Amino acid sequence: MNQKGQHMNNIIWFAVELAVAIAFFILGKYVFPAIPVDKLQLITAWAERFVIWARDFFEESEGEIKMKMVVEQLGIIAKEYGLEFTEDQLVAIAQTAYDAMRQGMAEHDPD
Numbered sequence: 862m863n864q865k866g867q868h869m870n871n872i873i874w875f876a877v878e879l880a881v882a883i884a885f886f887i888l889g890k891y892v893f894p895a896i897p898v899d900k901l902q903l904i905t906a907w908a909e910r911f912v913i914w915a916r917d918f919f920e921e922s923e924g925e926i927k928m929k930m931v932v933e934q935l936g937i938i939a940k941e942y943g944l945e946f947t948e949d950q951l952v953a954i955a956q957t958a959y960d961a962m963r964q965g966m967a968e969h970d971p972d
Contacts, residue, residue: 877964884957900944904951907938908958916962931955 911934915927922930935951938944946954 881961881964884960900942901954903942904935904939904944904946904954905958908935908954909961911935912955912958912962928952928955928959931958 908931911931914934915922915931919927919930932948932951932955935946935955936948939946939951
């Protein structure tokens, strides 16, 4: 890869990082303002796993069905850990995990 191509890859990488940082800032400021960080980290880690699970095991299902399944599983986990989240918060967490997965896939395979 030539130097110009490498430079463009770096710019794209930084733009993606900036977009993710802004998304997390907005989520943190408006969606999850009262959720302790440790609880948010726990449910976010589970969301990442469930998004991949839905992608791998329910390939034929539509995105809306997969989202519903992920949110349902997140609700079960939250209840097990004694965490309280609204459905809107769980949807936002799942959507953020999905967006991060898609960005990672796009960076890995830019075609």
